[in-house]
Amino acid sequence: MTELADLLGEMAGLAGLAMERATQALLQADLALAETVIGEHDKITDLSTQCEEKAFSLLALQAPVAGDLRSVVSGIQIVADIDRMGALALHVAKATRRRHPNHVLPEEVNGYFAEMGRIAVSLGAATKEILETRDPERAARLHQEDEAMDDLHRHLFTVLMDREWKHGVAAAVDVTLLGRFYERFADHAVEVGRRVIFLVTGKLPTDEDFRAMRERVDKLTVYPQDQ
Amino acid sequence: MTELADLLGEMAGLAGLAMERATQALLQADLALAETVIGEHDKITDLSTQCEEKAFSLLALQAPVAGDLRSVVSGIQIVADIDRMGALALHVAKATRRRHPNHVLPEEVNGYFAEMGRIAVSLGAATKEILETRDPERAARLHQEDEAMDDLHRHLFTVLMDREWKHGVAAAVDVTLLGRFYERFADHAVEVGRRVIFLVTGKLPTDEDFRAMRERVDKLTVYPQDQ
Numbered sequence: 001m002t003e004l005a006d007l008l009g010e011m012a013g014l015a016g017l018a019m020e021r022a023t024q025a026l027l028q029a030d031l032a033l034a035e036t037v038i039g040e041h042d043k044i045t046d047l048s049t050q051c052e053e054k055a056f057s058l059l060a061l062q063a064p065v066a067g068d069l070r071s072v073v074s075g076i077q078i079v080a081d082i083d084r085m086g087a088l089a090l091h092v093a094k095a096t097r098r099r100h101p102n103h104v105l106p107e108e109v110n111g112y113f114a115e116m117g118r119i120a121v122s123l124g125a126a127t128k129e130i131l132e133t134r135d136p137e138r139a140a141r142l143h144q145e146d147e148a149m150d151d152l153h154r155h156l157f158t159v160l161m162d163r164e165w166k167h168g169v170a171a172a173v174d175v176t177l178l179g180r181f182y183e184r185f186a187d188h189a190v191e192v193g194r195r196v197i198f199l200v201t202g203k204l205p206t207d208e209d210f211r212a213m214r215e216r217v218d219k220l221t222v223y224p225q226d227q
Numbered sequence: 228m229t230e231l232a233d234l235l236g237e238m239a240g241l242a243g244l245a246m247e248r249a250t251q252a253l254l255q256a257d258l259a260l261a262e263t264v265i266g267e268h269d270k271i272t273d274l275s276t277q278c279e280e281k282a283f284s285l286l287a288l289q290a291p292v293a294g295d296l297r298s299v300v301s302g303i304q305i306v307a308d309i310d311r312m313g314a315l316a317l318h319v320a321k322a323t324r325r326r327h328p329n330h331v332l333p334e335e336v337n338g339y340f341a342e343m344g345r346i347a348v349s350l351g352a353a354t355k356e357i358l359e360t361r362d363p364e365r366a367a368r369l370h371q372e373d374e375a376m377d378d379l380h381r382h383l384f385t386v387l388m389d390r391e392w393k394h395g396v397a398a399a400v401d402v403t404l405l406g407r408f409y410e411r412f413a414d415h416a417v418e419v420g421r422r423v424i425f426l427v428t429g430k431l432p433t434d435e436d437f438r439a440m441r442e443r444v445d446k447l448t449v450y451p452q453d454q
Contacts, residue, residue: 056296059296060293065287073303077307160396173387173403
C-alpha cells in the first residue's frame with residue numbers, strides 16, 4: 001500500500017519536473033532541454049504501468065477493505081491523471097522542438113507562460129506533497145491555484161482575440177494549444193486533490209465544497225502581512 | 228458485474244449522442260440543440276458516479292478475482308475516459324452557445340468538422356458496442372478510425388496555417404480548440420478499446436500491436452468490392 005503511494009508521489013514529482021523543464025525550454029527555445037523532457041517521458045509511462053500493476057496485485061492478493069480499498073481505487077484513478085500531466089508536459093516540449101530554432105511564443109505572451117509554468121510547477125509539487133501527506137486542506141488549496149491558472153488562461157485569450165494581435169494565425173494556433181496544455185495540467189492536479197479528499201473524507205468534493213473549504217482555510221490562515 | 232458493463236455502455240451511448248447533437252448544433256448554429264446537450268450533460272456525470280460506486284461496491288462486497296477483478300479495474304479506468312468524451316461534447320456545445328447567433332466555424336472548414344463529427348459519432352457507437360460485446364478485433368479497429376481523425380486534424384491545421392486564411396485570429400483560435408476536442412474524443416475512445424483488449428487478452432496493446440492487429444483484420448476482412 002505504501003509502495004503504491006510512493007510510486008504515485010514519485011510519478012507526480014517527475015510530471016512536475018517535466019513541466020518545469022518544458023516551460024524553461026519553451027521560454028528559451030532550448031532544444032536540448034526539450035529533448036531531455038521528451039527522452040525522459042518513458043520514465044513516467046513506466047511508473048504509470050507499475051502503479052497499475054501494483055494496484056491490481058494489491059486487490060488480487062490482499063482483497064483490501066474500507067479505507068485501504070478506497071486508497072487502491074483512488075490510486076487507479078490518480079495514476080491516469082498524473083500520466084496525463086506528464087503527457088501535457090511532453091506536448092509543450094514537442095512544440096518547442098517543432099519550432100526550433102525559432103521561439104514558439106511571440107515575446108508579448110512570454111510573461112503569461114512564465115507565470116502559467118510557475119503555477120504548473122507549484123501544482124506538480126503540491127500534488128506530490130498531497131499524495132504523501134494526504135492533507136485535505138492542502139488538497140483544497142490546489143483549487144485556488146487552478147483558479148489563478150484559469151484567470152491567466154482567460155487573459156491570454158483576450159490578448160489573442162485583440163485586434164492588435166500582430167503575430168499571425170500560426171503563432172495564435174500555437175499559443176492557443178499551449179495555453180490549453182497548461183490549463184489541463186492544472187485541472188488534472190485539482191482532480192488528484194479531489195481524489196485525495198475523497199480518500200480522507202469519503203466524499204468527492206464539488207466546486208461548491210472547494211469554495212467553502214477555501215473560505216475556511218482562508219480564515220484559518222495567518223497571512224505574513226497580518227503578522 | 229453485468230450491471231457495471233450496462234452502465235458503461237449506456238454512458239458511452241450518451242457521450243456519442245451528445246457529440247452527434249453538439250456537432251449538428253455547431254454546423255447549423257442551432258442554439259436549442261446546443262442547450263439540450265448542455266442540459267443533459269448531468270446524465271453522463273450521474274452515470275459516471277454510479278459506475279464508480281458500482282465498481283467500488285463490487286470490490287468491497289465480492290472481492291472478485293482473476294477475470295472479474297480485471298473487469299472491475301478496467302471499468303474504473305474506462306469510466307474516466309467516457310466521462311471525458313461527454314465533457315468534450317459539452318465543450319463543443321458551449322462554443323456554439325458562446326458565438327450564437329453567429330456560426331463558430333468559417334464555412335471553409337465546415338466539411339472538416341462534419342467529417343470529424345461523423346467519425347466521433349461512429350467511435351461513440353463503437354465504444355458502446357465494444358463494451359457490450361468485448362470483441363477485441365472490433366476494439367482494434369477503433370485505432371483505424373482514430374487515424375482517420377488524426378489525418379483530418381492535420382489537414383485542418385494546414386488550412387489554418389495557410390497564408391490564405393482570411394477569417395482572422397479569433398476564428399482560428401475557435402477552430403484550433405474545436406479540432407482538439409474532436410481529436411481528444413477519438414483518443415479516449417481508442418483508450419477504451421485498449422482497456423477492453425486488456426480485459427480479454429490480459430495485455431495492454433501498444434500502437435505497434437494495433438498496427439499488427441489491424442493488418443490481420445484487414446487480411447481477414449472481405450471487402451464489398453472484392454466479392
